[in-house]
Amino acid sequence: MTEPAAADNPLEPYDGILLLSFGGPEKPEDVLPFLRTVTAGKGIPDERLEEVGEHYYRFGGKSPINDQNRALLAALRTELDRREIDTPMIWGNRNFTPFTIEALREAHDKGLRRLVTIVTSAYSSYSSCRQYREDLAGAVAQAQEEGLDVAVEKIRPYYNHPGFSRVNARLVTEAVRELVRDGVAPADLRLLFVTHSIPTAMDETSGPGDSEGHLYSRQHVALGAAVTDEVNATLDLDLEGELVFCSRSGPPTQPWLEPDVNDRLAELAKEGVQAVVVAPIGFVSDHMEVIYDLDTEAAETAGELGLRMVRVPTVGTDPEFVSGLVDLLLERAGEARGEDPQRPAWPGSDVRPSVCRPGCCPNLRVAKPALCGMD
Numbered sequence: 001m002t003e004p005a006a007a008d009n010p011l012e013p014y015d016g017i018l019l020l021s022f023g024g025p026e027k028p029e030d031v032l033p034f035l036r037t038v039t040a041g042k043g044i045p046d047e048r049l050e051e052v053g054e055h056y057y058r059f060g061g062k063s064p065i066n067d068q069n070r071a072l073l074a075a076l077r078t079e080l081d082r083r084e085i086d087t088p089m090i091w092g093n094r095n096f097t098p099f100t101i102e103a104l105r106e107a108h109d110k111g112l113r114r115l116v117t118i119v120t121s122a123y124s125s126y127s128s129c130r131q132y133r134e135d136l137a138g139a140v141a142q143a144q145e146e147g148l149d150v151a152v153e154k155i156r157p158y159y160n161h162p163g164f165s166r167v168n169a170r171l172v173t174e175a176v177r178e179l180v181r182d183g184v185a186p187a188d189l190r191l192l193f194v195t196h197s198i199p200t201a202m203d204e205t206s207g208p209g210d211s212e213g214h215l216y217s218r219q220h221v222a223l224g225a226a227v228t229d230e231v232n233a234t235l236d237l238d239l240e241g242e243l244v245f246c247s248r249s250g251p252p253t254q255p256w257l258e259p260d261v262n263d264r265l266a267e268l269a270k271e272g273v274q275a276v277v278v279a280p281i282g283f284v285s286d287h288m289e290v291i292y293d294l295d296t297e298a299a300e301t302a303g304e305l306g307l308r309m310v311r312v313p314t315v316g317t318d319p320e321f322v323s324g325l326v327d328l329l330l331e332r333a334g335e336a337r338g339e340d341p342q343r344p345a346w347p348g349s350d351v352r353p354s355v356c357r358p359g360c361c362p363n364l365r366v367a368k369p370a371l372c373g374m375d
């Protein structure tokens with residue numbers, strides 16, 4: 001009798017999947033320690049920290065982000081099972097427990113030695129990509145000191161992967177269709193794509209040594225334009241879309257990306273716009289920046305201006321998004337095996353490498369080691 005063939009692993013050479021996220025507080029006592037971790041050494045004024053603390057206290061001191069990641073893990077498990085991929089998953093955060101180092105200990109405990117990472121951020125920049133890579137470098141070094149050998153790689157920035165871009169296009173289309181069905185004249189309607197503001201210096205240097213920078217804003221503009229085209233083609237409209245920003249912090253003297261969503265709402269109201277569809281394409285779940293900065297603050301601004309505002313959901317656990325993430329894991333595994341897998345992307349958009357180029361999205365404060373790159 002022959003032995004049954006060892007179950008083959010479509011994610012070979014990876015034996016584990018790491019979901020890496022931002023993290024957020026679970027209860028009021030967590031809020032200040034969380035904020036201190038996020039802002040350590042970054043010169044965020046105290047008034048801004050107190051203000052942001054209030055956003056969390058308004059929601060009972062609990063961010064929705066951790067539960068959203070638990071839901072994403074469950075949805076990914078379902079999709080992996082459907083494809084008969086039994087690779088274990090672990091979860092770690094940059095700013096709250098389970099921290100990345102705790103995730104690596106758990107992985108090692110489970111016998112996992114080479115992980116492929118999904119970061120819950122789709123774009124290139126220091127904040128949305130390299131800072132996670134630095135966090136991984138720190139955690140892997142710490143694990144090594146503890147005698148735990150775990151290697152970590154990651155999937156490419158996926159802002160233009162169909163699993164992300166098509167779901168965003170569908171969600172915006174649905175929101176517009178509903179408003180128009182409700183009697184809003186398309187000529188009075190604007191699309192606002194929203195993302196997290198970052199310092200302009202961080203935007204200028206986002207991108208690898210191989211591009212002219214501004215990759216963070218250019219990727220958002222490109223996705224916003226692609227979504228606008230798709231909405232217009234599907235509904236036979238001629239809507240205009242533009243990129244705006246939320247969640248600015250830092251000292252007022254430091255320039256950050258503008259316009260702020262609230263300022264732009266005021267200008268649009270003045271121009272006679274009646275309704276806005278606000279699509280947070282910069283985020284993958286409805287976490288605090290969405291439920292406070294958009295659903296609370298921007299919604300209040302719109303109300304005062306007499307503007308009708310509809311907020312589009314983020315991709316969350318949409319099955320097409322989740323399936324796209326599994327496709328990205330398989331693509332990365334193919335690359336790791338030295339194959340040349342397909343790298344699907346929104347037509348005409350720039351596919352980023354999954355191994356970042358030297359000097360990509362640099363840390364402008366201190367030079368720190370980062371994993372998943374050539375430097």
Ligand SMILES: CC1=C(CCC(=O)O)c2cc3nc(cc4[nH]c(cc5[nH]c(cc1n2)c(C)c5CCC(=O)O)c(CCC(=O)O)c4C)C(CCC(=O)O)=C3C
Pocket residue numbers: 022023024025035038039042044048049052063064065120121125127128196197198199247248249250282287288289
């Ligand atoms: C690009 C970007 C993303 C998107 C990519 C990604 O998802 O990673 C993002 C996500 C998030 N940002 C979050 C929270 C915070 N961000 C802060 C501060 C900052 N964010 C920045 C950028 C980004 N942030 C920057 C340049 C700063 C200045 C300080 C610094 O250089 O680091 C601060 C400090 C207080 C304040 O100033 O607001 C907080 C509390 C949460 C958790 C939400 C929840 O709890 O539900 C999430 C998902």
Ligand SMILES: [Fe+2]
Pocket residue numbers: 196247
């Ligand atoms: Fe942030």
